Amino acid sequence: MKTVAGSGAGHIGGPMSAMELLVALYFRVLNIRAEEPDWGDRDRFILSKGHSAVGLYAVMAQRGYFPIEELATFDRGDSRLQGHPDMTRLPGLDGSTGSLGQGLAVGVGIALGARLRGRDFRTWVLLGDGECQEGMVWESAQVAARYRLANLIAIVDHNGLQQYGWPLGDEPDARGDRSEPFPGGTLRGMFEGSGWRVIEIDGHDFGAIIGACAQAVEAVAGSRPTAILARTIKGRGLSFTEGRYAWHARVPTADELEAARLELGIDASGQPE
Numbered sequence: 001m002k003t004v005a006g007s008g009a010g011h012i013g014g015p016m017s018a019m020e021l022l023v024a025l026y027f028r029v030l031n032i033r034a035e036e037p038d039w040g041d042r043d044r045f046i047l048s049k050g051h052s053a054v055g056l057y058a059v060m061a062q063r064g065y066f067p068i069e070e071l072a073t074f075d076r077g078d079s080r081l082q083g084h085p086d087m088t089r090l091p092g093l094d095g096s097t098g099s100l101g102q103g104l105a106v107g108v109g110i111a112l113g114a115r116l117r118g119r120d121f122r123t124w125v126l127l128g129d130g131e132c133q134e135g136m137v138w139e140s141a142q143v144a145a146r147y148r149l150a151n152l153i154a155i156v157d158h159n160g161l162q163q164y165g166w167p168l169g170d171e172p173d174a175r176g177d178r179s180e181p182f183p184g185g186t187l188r189g190m191f192e193g194s195g196w197r198v199i200e201i202d203g204h205d206f207g208a209i210i211g212a213c214a215q216a217v218e219a220v221a222g223s224r225p226t227a228i229l230a231r232t233i234k235g236r237g238l239s240f241t242e243g244r245y246a247w248h249a250r251v252p253t254a255d256e257l258e259a260a261r262l263e264l265g266i267d268a269s270g271q272p273e
Ligand SMILES: Cc1ncc(C[n+]2csc(CCOP(=O)(O)OP(=O)(O)O)c2C)c(N)n1
Pocket: 013, 014, 015, 017, 049, 051, 098, 099, 100, 101, 127, 128, 129, 130, 131, 132, 157, 159, 161, 162, 163, 234, 248
């Protein structure tokens, strides 16, 4: 919230809905070295829902990839922390994203390359549920299953909202149900139909996230890729942002920052009061 307020641009809802997923990945799941971001055997991670970059940067800073103070440069032209992830600027990123729909295809290429080179790291891709309306996601899903890429794991931040929520009927403002991206289909059905193994979890439950990721990592070489469907709430963490599509990309006012601080019980520097 503070970083977005400081830069005057950025996203809130998507980063907050994915926060437990990102924290679990960077602090418990990914086999990475923050001090050696180009380590060859590292797990690869692609934030396909690149608009959630500010959340990823906050977690990477806490994990030691760069100083926390650098978050204040977010979205400036000369910053390593672009509004959407730019792997040519920030070491530790394995994909440049922001144009939705592309990250899984990049992950398929990396995972296939790892297999061909006999490397045993995993490739993880975090997608939005709205993003799953992009056709390229399903082309990639088919290819991943065709090559039995058990070393590829897709995690879907299944918050039931996108930029404006799902349209409901003919009313232009009737939005915000928590149904699936496609009428008559479910993400589970679509991944399973494409040949993937599917695990559904509560995406705010650290134990469930870590357990599902461990299951995915144990996948036997030559078996199916795994999709973890993480049920989440967009804008999770603050009463006034939760489940509100208006917070998809909004700059908090000074009053809202103060309300957030009080609700979280933290002081101005972010420490518990
Ligand atoms: C190809 C493409 N189309 C549109 C956008 C604009 N856009 C950015 S985020 C977003 C909504 C994404 O919704 P979802 O994938 O559900 O993400 P989340 O709910 O986690 O924010 C849209 C339409 C984009 N970045 N890329």
